Amino acid sequence: MSRNKQIGAGGRKAVDGTREDRRIQRTRQALHQALITLVLEKGYEAVSITDIVERANVGRSTFYAHYPSKEDLLTAEMTELRALLTARQRAALARTGTIAERSLGFSLAFFEHAQDYRDIYRALVGERGAAIMINRIRTLLTELVRQDLAEIIPATGKQQVPRAALVQFVVGALMSMLTWWLDHKSNLRPAEVDTIFRRLVTAAITGALE
Amino acid sequence: MSRNKQIGAGGRKAVDGTREDRRIQRTRQALHQALITLVLEKGYEAVSITDIVERANVGRSTFYAHYPSKEDLLTAEMTELRALLTARQRAALARTGTIAERSLGFSLAFFEHAQDYRDIYRALVGERGAAIMINRIRTLLTELVRQDLAEIIPATGKQQVPRAALVQFVVGALMSMLTWWLDHKSNLRPAEVDTIFRRLVTAAITGALE
Amino acid sequence: MSRNKQIGAGGRKAVDGTREDRRIQRTRQALHQALITLVLEKGYEAVSITDIVERANVGRSTFYAHYPSKEDLLTAEMTELRALLTARQRAALARTGTIAERSLGFSLAFFEHAQDYRDIYRALVGERGAAIMINRIRTLLTELVRQDLAEIIPATGKQQVPRAALVQFVVGALMSMLTWWLDHKSNLRPAEVDTIFRRLVTAAITGALE
Amino acid sequence: MSRNKQIGAGGRKAVDGTREDRRIQRTRQALHQALITLVLEKGYEAVSITDIVERANVGRSTFYAHYPSKEDLLTAEMTELRALLTARQRAALARTGTIAERSLGFSLAFFEHAQDYRDIYRALVGERGAAIMINRIRTLLTELVRQDLAEIIPATGKQQVPRAALVQFVVGALMSMLTWWLDHKSNLRPAEVDTIFRRLVTAAITGALE
DNA sequence: TCCTAAGCGAGACGGTACGTCTTGTCTTCCA
DNA sequence: TGGAAGACAAGACGTACCGTCTCGCTTAGGA
Numbered sequence: 070m071s072r073n074k075q076i077g078a079g080g081r082k083a084v085d086g087t088r089e090d091r092r093i094q095r096t097r098q099a100l101h102q103a104l105i106t107l108v109l110e111k112g113y114e115a116v117s118i119t120d121i122v123e124r125a126n127v128g129r130s131t132f133y134a135h136y137p138s139k140e141d142l143l144t145a146e147m148t149e150l151r152a153l154l155t156a157r158q159r160a161a162l163a164r165t166g167t168i169a170e171r172s173l174g175f176s177l178a179f180f181e182h183a184q185d186y187r188d189i190y191r192a193l194v195g196e197r198g199a200a201i202m203i204n205r206i207r208t209l210l211t212e213l214v215r216q217d218l219a220e221i222i223p224a225t226g227k228q229q230v231p232r233a234a235l236v237q238f239v240v241g242a243l244m245s246m247l248t249w250w251l252d253h254k255s256n257l258r259p260a261e262v263d264t265i266f267r268r269l270v271t272a273a274i275t276g277a278l279e
Numbered sequence: 280m281s282r283n284k285q286i287g288a289g290g291r292k293a294v295d296g297t298r299e300d301r302r303i304q305r306t307r308q309a310l311h312q313a314l315i316t317l318v319l320e321k322g323y324e325a326v327s328i329t330d331i332v333e334r335a336n337v338g339r340s341t342f343y344a345h346y347p348s349k350e351d352l353l354t355a356e357m358t359e360l361r362a363l364l365t366a367r368q369r370a371a372l373a374r375t376g377t378i379a380e381r382s383l384g385f386s387l388a389f390f391e392h393a394q395d396y397r398d399i400y401r402a403l404v405g406e407r408g409a410a411i412m413i414n415r416i417r418t419l420l421t422e423l424v425r426q427d428l429a430e431i432i433p434a435t436g437k438q439q440v441p442r443a444a445l446v447q448f449v450v451g452a453l454m455s456m457l458t459w460w461l462d463h464k465s466n467l468r469p470a471e472v473d474t475i476f477r478r479l480v481t482a483a484i485t486g487a488l489e
Numbered sequence: 490m491s492r493n494k495q496i497g498a499g500g501r502k503a504v505d506g507t508r509e510d511r512r513i514q515r516t517r518q519a520l521h522q523a524l525i526t527l528v529l530e531k532g533y534e535a536v537s538i539t540d541i542v543e544r545a546n547v548g549r550s551t552f553y554a555h556y557p558s559k560e561d562l563l564t565a566e567m568t569e570l571r572a573l574l575t576a577r578q579r580a581a582l583a584r585t586g587t588i589a590e591r592s593l594g595f596s597l598a599f600f601e602h603a604q605d606y607r608d609i610y611r612a613l614v615g616e617r618g619a620a621i622m623i624n625r626i627r628t629l630l631t632e633l634v635r636q637d638l639a640e641i642i643p644a645t646g647k648q649q650v651p652r653a654a655l656v657q658f659v660v661g662a663l664m665s666m667l668t669w670w671l672d673h674k675s676n677l678r679p680a681e682v683d684t685i686f687r688r689l690v691t692a693a694i695t696g697a698l699e
Numbered sequence: 700m701s702r703n704k705q706i707g708a709g710g711r712k713a714v715d716g717t718r719e720d721r722r723i724q725r726t727r728q729a730l731h732q733a734l735i736t737l738v739l740e741k742g743y744e745a746v747s748i749t750d751i752v753e754r755a756n757v758g759r760s761t762f763y764a765h766y767p768s769k770e771d772l773l774t775a776e777m778t779e780l781r782a783l784l785t786a787r788q789r790a791a792l793a794r795t796g797t798i799a800e801r802s803l804g805f806s807l808a809f810f811e812h813a814q815d816y817r818d819i820y821r822a823l824v825g826e827r828g829a830a831i832m833i834n835r836i837r838t839l840l841t842e843l844v845r846q847d848l849a850e851i852i853p854a855t856g857k858q859q860v861p862r863a864a865l866v867q868f869v870v871g872a873l874m875s876m877l878t879w880w881l882d883h884k885s886n887l888r889p890a891e892v893d894t895i896f897r898r899l900v901t902a903a904i905t906g907a908l909e
Numbered sequence: 910t911c912c913t914a915a916g917c918g919a920g921a922c923g924g925t926a927c928g929t930c931t932t933g934t935c936t937t938c939c940a
Numbered sequence: 941t942g943g944a945a946g947a948c949a950a951g952a953c954g955t956a957c958c959g960t961c962t963c964g965c966t967t968a969g970g971a
Contacts, residue, residue: 076946076947076948090936090937090946090947091937092936092937092947092948093947096947096948117925117926117927118926118927118928119925119926119927122949126949127948127949128948128949128950128951129928129929129949129950129951130928130929130930130931130948130949130950130951131947131948131949133928133929134947134948137928138928196414197414200410204406204407229475229478230475230478230479231464231475233459233463233464234456234459234460234464234475235479237455237456237458237459238452238455238456238459238479240455241451241452241454241455242448242451242452242455244451245447245448245450245451245452246444246447246448248447249443249444249447249448250444253443254441254443254444265439265440265441265444268439268440268486268487269440269445269448269483269486269487270483271486272482272483272485272486272487273479273480273482273483273486275482275486276478276479276481276482276483276485276486277478277479277482286915286916286917300915300916300968302915302916302917302967302968303916306916306917327956327957327958328957328958328959329956329957329958332918336918337917337918338917338918338919338920339918339919339920339959339960340917340918340919340920340959340960340961340962341916341917341918341919343959343960344916344917347959348959496920496921496922497921510920510921510962510963512921512922512962512963513921516921516922537951537952537953538952538953538954539951539952539953540952542923546923547922547923548922548923548924548925549923549924549925549954549955550922550923550924550925550954550955550956550957551921551922551923551924553954553955554921554922557954558954616834617834620830623830624826624827649895649898650895650898650899651884651895653879653883653884654876654879654884654895655899657875657876657878657879658872658875658876658879658899660875661871661872661874661875662868662871662872662875664871665867665868665870665871665872666864666867666868668867669863669864669867669868673863674861674863674864685859685860685861685864688859688860688906688907689860689865689868689903689906689907690903691906692902692903692905692906692907693899693900693902693903693906695902695906696898696899696901696902696903696905696906697898697899697902722943722944723943726943726944747930747931747932748931748932748933749930749931749932757944757945758943758944758945758946759932759933759944759945759946759947760933760934760935760936760943760944760945760946761943761944761945763933763934764943764944767933768933
């Protein structure tokens with residue numbers, strides 16, 4: 070009896086992967102645009118689905134035909150960020166050089182991305198951001214950091230600082246730098262924030278491994 | 280427009296500060312108890328005010344007579360924690376010894392407190408915790424860390440790492456260790472977690488000041 | 490977990506049966522008024538609950554706190570009619586006289602009631618009426634007719650015309666006369682319609698019993 | 700405003716009568732089949748157009764291309780019944796014999812038709828039937844009865860019982876017998892039901908004309 | 910000891926948003 | 941080019957909470 074059809078799933082010509090119905094893309098675009106505008110206006114939590122569909126000039130059920138919830142509409146955009154960061158990480162790890170040079174190669178790209186979408190980042194990730202978005206980004210970063218450390222630091226049995234703790238610590242540092250930068254220091258360039266981040270974290274990691 | 284009378288504010292005998300109406304305390308106690316039980320049962324976000332008043336056997340309006348919102352009921356308890364941590368901090372700063380010995384003297388007390396109320400902490404502060412509570416604790420820690428660093432590290436004009444960034448970094452480290460510990464490593468003792476935390480942070484701070 | 494509280498059920502002072510909360514009565518009155526006005530404006534089926542609560546200046550959930558559905562709001566009024574007809578029936582049966590004089594003693598009262606609320610009857614019961622209302626009235630009449638025939642015509646084993654068929658026939662005649670009268674012959678007086686009804690039905694019943 | 704093109708109306712090749720697009724008939728057949736199956740499963744009111752097109756494996760707009768509404772899909776089938784009853788009526792009126800023998804000559808055919816499609820009749824016409832279908836059948840019967848009475852009973856100015864009232868009465872009797880039979884007495888044969896019907900109605904009509 | 914006002918339970922209420930469902934229209938593809 | 945497929949705007953549904961409110965009961969001080 071499950072009437073939960075997801076639009077476009079078995080779509081016209083979806084076979085070859087290209088040429089999704091033009092209308093579908095237009096509707097999704099309108100929804101994303103509406104969400105972002107509204108988030109900037111009144112903050113993520115305060116935006117209701119009713120708000121979104123009214124702003125996007127879209128029927129209520131159309132929203133649910135495309136996304137199961139407000140969260141999914143939002144995080145659908147994160148795929149792009151994930152791909153970007155993963156690529157940077159791979160490139161850095163493939164390089165030759167010191168550990169510091171090869172590790173956490175995605176951090177600069179991360180701060181640059183935040184710079185490019187500064188307003189929306191501030192609304193979603195900053196001090197008073199959307200919990201769901203912060204968690205999503207945290208999860209993404211956690212994966213990246215875990216892989217990175219696994220490559221860089223060979224597992225040597227018992228460690229002073231457990232691997233998982235170190236991962237959390239680095240992720241926390243990334244998020245801390247981000248929110249600090251978004252909330253207070255808009256004039257710093259991404260590269261400068263990244264430098265600060267790396268200085269703090271490199272020292273900590275080195276210290277942890279002694 | 281201000282019809283919002285807060286019970287007990289101009290209460291009977293409130294003059295001398297003692298002897299607040301016994302009933303008032305009983306009602307508040309019932310509300311707190313209900314909230315905590317419910318949070319443990321289904322998580323903070325899922326608990327509605329309707330739930331709370333039903334569980335506490337209290338009239339709906341009685342709730343609003345005491346607290347303006349669910350958040351306020353919750354954070355009312357944080358006063359105790361704040362006092363505890365501040366005291367520890369003061370004691371540590373008053374000591375003689377190395378910087379590492381004197382600084383962040385409240386961190387162990389913080390982890391111990393989390394240990395004592397482990398279940399409720401996990402529900403409110405852990406990976407899937409209540410955003411509002413995490414922010415409240417963050418704010419409290421931020422104050423403490425800021426004071427600490429101001430005492431320990433004399434302001435020397437331009438720094439490699441801005442003071443505010445360092446504060447955020449340390450707070451982030453505290454929270455990261457906490458959620459990591461709550462979510463994964465229940466068997467570690469508070470002192471052990473604290474040791475890890477200090478090892479990581481001390482190295483970073485030292486590195487930042489070079 | 491059933492949160493389906495029906496307002497007024499355990500109401501204040503409801504113990505003694507009187508003195509139901511004044512507000513409750515006002516709200517219900519507003520809902521009834523709104524429903525009737527709207528039915529006259531656009532027909533029963535076309536009236537949505539949204540329409541009703543907007544017209545009545547009442548919150549949506551308030552509606553559901555009082556009535557489970559549009560149907561129940563409507564048929565709540567039928568209690569009055571039922572009482573009226575039952576009383577008339579009893580009085581007629583208690584009389585002495587011919588079978589024709591004693592039987593179906595409620596029919597005139599039924600047509601008079603329709604006269605008194607002619608507009609709403611036409612909207613609900615006439616040719617294009619509300620199926621639910623027609624069924625409700627049918628059910629009420631069926632009960633009355635069944636009792637009547639049981640009193641008047643003693644059960645004598647096998648009949649030419651089964652008792653139940655006769656009941657349905659009489660009820661059908663009542664409804665037919667009603668809709669015919671409502672839709673076409675507004676100028677006839679209730680007593681005249683009743684005379685026609687009785688002439689037709691008495692002959693049929695007598696014929697059926699030979 | 701009239702963009703509502705009705706498929707097949709000015710159909711391809713309709714000129715020569717043959718080679719009507721085969722698909723159209725197949726589509727309509729599928730829709731009818733789906734409707735009937737669904738009505739038997741969950742009752743007429745509960746069947747949505749969405750249900751029908753899904754069951755018929757047909758696009759939504761295809762439905763509207765063929766029928767303007769659920770009602771029209773349903774009543775399209777009634778043409779057959781109308782023709783049948785009209786033929787019977789004509790045959791009976793053409794006979795010689797008593798009034799009772801010549802009048803209402805379609806009634807037996809009506810009950811027989813109900814017998815042949817008992818399940819679908821019960822679902823559509825019985826106690827809890829589809830209001831629209833009951834009305835459609837009522838209308839059909841009203842026409843037939845009106846013509847019949849006009850033939851049988853010559854207009855003699857003022858009558859005790861108005862002609863129109865008598866028509867409604869007879870139609871009501873037919874429907875009452877039908878629903879009674881469908882809902883309770885499945886074992887009676889059509890001829891027996893017809894006998895009961897005629898016994899009741901003949902007596903009434905005779906009585907009305909005295 | 911009575912009186913009085915605060916605390917309180919109970920819960921009715923107007924609102925708002927939810928996620929689901931159905932309708933009739935409109936656009937697009939394909940044979 | 942006609943017929944089918946299905947995306948869409950519109951809006952009602954019944955439910956869940958919210959924060960405000962009114963109503964009497966109770967209860968413990970001060971008169």
